[in-house]
Amino acid sequence: MSELATERAIDRSKMSVSENVAIQITNMNKWYGAFHVLRDINLTIYEGERIVVCGPSGSGKSTLIRCINRLEEHQAGQIVVDGIELTSDLKNIDKIRSEVGMVFQHFNLFPHLTILENCTLAPIWVRKVPRKEAEETAMHFLEKVKIPEQALKYPGQLSGGQQQRVAIARSLCMKPKIMLFDEPTSALDPEMIKEVLDTMIELAEEGMTMICVTHEMGFARQVANRVIFMDQGQIVEQNEPEPFFNNPQSERTKLFLSQILGH
Amino acid sequence: MSNLSYVRTEMLGEQSPPGTAIGIVGWLRANLFSNWLNTILTLVSLVFIYQVFAAILPWLIHSSWTANSLQECRAQVDAAYGMAAEGGCWAVIRERYLQLVFGFYPSELYWRPILAFGLTLVALAPILFTALPRKMLWLSPFAPFVVPWLLWGGTVWVPLLVVAGLGLAYVVTRVLSSHVSGLLAVPVAALVAILWWLYAVMPVNDAVTAMIANQRIPDVSADMRDKVEILPGEIAALDAQIAALGQTVGRAEAEKDALVSALEAAETEAARTAVLSAIHELRGPRDALAALEKQRLVRNEELSRARTLLAGLEALPENRTTRETLLAQLANATGAARGDLEARLATVDNRIASVVKEVGRVGLIPVESRRFGGFMLSITIGLVAITASLPIGVMLALGRQSDLLILRAICVGFIEFIRGVPLITLLFVASVLLNYFLPPGTSFDIILRVMIMVTLFASAYMAEVIRGGLAALPKGQYEAADALGLDYWKAQRLIIMPQALKISIPGIVSTFIGVFKDTTLVSIIGLLDPLGLSNAIRANTAWNGIVWELYGFIALMFFVFCFSMSRYSMYLERKLRTGHR
Ligand SMILES: Nc1ncnc2c1ncn2[C@@H]1O[C@H](COP(=O)(O)OP(=O)(O)OP(=O)(O)O)[C@@H](O)[C@H]1O
Ligand SMILES: [Mg+2]
Secondary structure, eight states: OOOOOOOOOOTTOOOOSSSSSEEEEEEEEEETTTEEEEEEEEEEEETTEEEEEEEEESSSSHHHHHHHSSSSOHHHHHHETTTEOSSOHHHHHHHHHHHHEEETTTOOOOOOOOHHHHHHHHHHHTTOOOOHHHHHHHHHHHHHHTTTGGTTOOOSSSSSSHHHHHHHHHHTTTOOEEEEEEEETTOOOHHHHHHHHHHHHHHHHHOOEEEEEEHHHHHHHHHHHEEEEETTTTEEEEEHHHHHSSSSOOHHHHHHHHHHTTT | OOOOOOOSOOOOOOOOOOOGHHHHHHHHHHHHHHSHHHHHHHHHHHHHHHHOOOOHHHHHHHHBBSSSSSHHHHHHHHHHTTTTTOOBTTTHHHHHHHHHHHOOOOGGGGGHHHHHHHHHOOOOOOHHHHTSOOOGGGGGHHHHHHHHHHHHEETTHHHHHHHHHHHHHHHHHHHHHHHHHHHHHHHHHHHHHHHIIIIHHHHHHHHHHHHHHHHHHHHHHEEEEEHHHHHHHHHHHHHHHHHHHHHHHHHHHHHHHHHHHHHHHSHHHHHHHHHHHHHHHHHHHHHHHHHHHHHHHHHHHHHHHHHHHHHHHHHHHHHHHHHHHHHHHHHHHOHHHHHHHHHHOOOOOOOHHHHHHHHHOEEEOOOOOHHHHHHHHHHHHHHHHHHHHHHHHHHHHHHOOOOOOOHHHHHHHHHHHHHHOOHHHHHHHHIIIIISSSOTTOOOOOOHHHHHHHHHHHHHHHHHHHHHHHHHOOHHHHHHHHHHTTTTHHIIIIHHHHHHHHHHHHHHHOOOOOHHHHHGGGGTTTOOOOOHHHHHHHHGGGGTTTTTTHHHHHHHHHHHHHHHHHHHHEEEEEOOOSSSS
16 A cells, blocks of 8 residues: 555645645534544645544544535534535535545435536536536546546446546536545556556645545655544644654554554 | 367358157147156146136127117027027117227217217327327327316316416426525425315306306397297107007017017027027117117106206396395395305306306307216216326325435325225315315315315325335435536436336336226215126116126127236336346
């Protein structure tokens, strides 16, 4: 797992972290019933950041990023996304969700719609883009993820890697400011992992703000500007990739890295 | 151990399969005679099939189509095929099929249910078959309003006002979802529309009708006076014609009796056929007589209607004055006198209203529900229940899954209650009790009440079928829809329901078929659906004792409808199948 995500050199010209805050999380807590899943999370993410979140299973990584677009509700603290605070106000929630794209471990494409329809649905119904324009945008992004020829097929007719790339294109069609990835490659075979990672790397090269939960440490090394390590619902350590991998501070992090990197 | 390594040096070409596996012989061997048990089963089945056909086919072939009673049928069959022959008496269907289809709907108005049925088909076609031009869909939304109007008649204002209720609901949805909350908009809009339909439609209709009536009274009075003068003459002329023809028919009947005895005496096949066709020709004058009698009936009805209306019109000014006086007296009356005055006022009001309704009607002649019957009734109730139960079932299923505790409790309670009660009970409630639960002053038509009950019954089952479909959807679909920023209703409409409904198609169509067949239960509360009518027909002396032909025909008609639904569901499942399983 420690090998590089891509052989080629990464174009860093557009990868710049701005001063503007994209996501601000302060003293955020979440419980599932009596179970304290997320404990006092404080995190500031700037526009253009590429953040990789890692940690052992059950540590609350998914829960954290799902709180950012309110797929999960937090009970205490504050989450501000793109200047809007997440409260129970449905209008704000829908607004944030249309600005924040999300890619799931199991793709979650809509099986009753063609690839093209999957990509145009939200722009047409949420953003009120005319159908023709939405289809042009969709084809643009499908070309970008290198599967324009599949546009008229149904998700069930595509391989896993292709489906995940469609899922990415579907999110991109909403022209989001922030992209969330929840283990986008965990359900894929090694060959397909590469396809998807390539797509994600290209996205990063264009300056997209990304938060990825992933165990692809090669991707973290090459693309991330910050790696966050979580355990037991807390942020245990965060740092730039080089020091994070080469010189972890916390015992837990060391243990986790030694397990995952296979030393 | 020998050497395990092996390398093929020569590739094999394709070969044809052995003769026993292909062709008719192969097919027979594989499907019917693959082993001794299978062979025995095949032979037993063949014997069984033969027995069934040997019993039914002669009965079907030796049928009589022209007789006028069961006795005549038997005589004809015996005459044509010998004393031992058994034959069906389909003549009952020939004679009564109009009744089995339309019940006691006025025959001069048959065009209305026929047109309504055609319109329904045209409206359904583009919904059922997406290959049809999408432009046809424009017709579909009008059908639910035009079809009932065609069937029951009445003023045009009612369907228009009902449509206006939908418009109102739309406006409420728009206003609420842009100013308050989209989640609230749909239920509130539904409530507004229902209140409008219950409390506003009829008063507005009455007001418009009264306005038109006031303008028309002089014209209609003159018209009715003309009719009352002319019609008796026409009826007298018809009477004369009928009397003349009656004698001819009487003579013919006498001839017929002679012919029937001749038939029994006839020896050769040729003689028999000759006598049979002679009997058949006697039908001509009899049919003509029936037509004339019907014409007289229509004229008589017209005359009595004209007389009643004229009397009502002439009494109108007097009734209106009486009304004023009664109102004045009522103002300072108390106790028992008051009750008496109120009753008299109600009678006078009724008289005025019935005249105003008749004179001010712009639209079709009303047909009362008790004249509905036959397949027309089954299809009407069935179609309404089927089309209404799907959306209501969807709403109930969603309500049952909702996070709103009270809403969920109501939905669960409703579904479980309705499913726990036999349909018959609900129908009795509809026929006896429902009026007590409705706001005072609204009197609901019996068919409408039955439709509501059957719809609610079907909806509860539908809700459970659809809940099954919803439960089969992975949670990821909801999350993906949410993550894209689709609101609740859009997610339901675009993502969740298309998939949940697709999964539920077999269950939904089973429910549809069940509901359609359950409409026959209305015969128990006295509505004349095909089964109710068949009892009436069997009570007629001419057809007393007929069973198979009548029920066979009804069963066949139901089978045609239900089988079509089942085939359609299979077609739909095939069409909606996407991707690999
Ligand atoms: N809906 C839920 N109800 C109750 N507990 C939950 C729920 N979802 C997750 N949990 C619990 O919350 C904890 C954090 O879950 P989460 O999915 O965020 O972990 P994760 O870090 O993403 O793990 P993985 O790497 O396995 O995906 C786990 O212990 C899990 O059992
Ligand atoms: Mg997870």
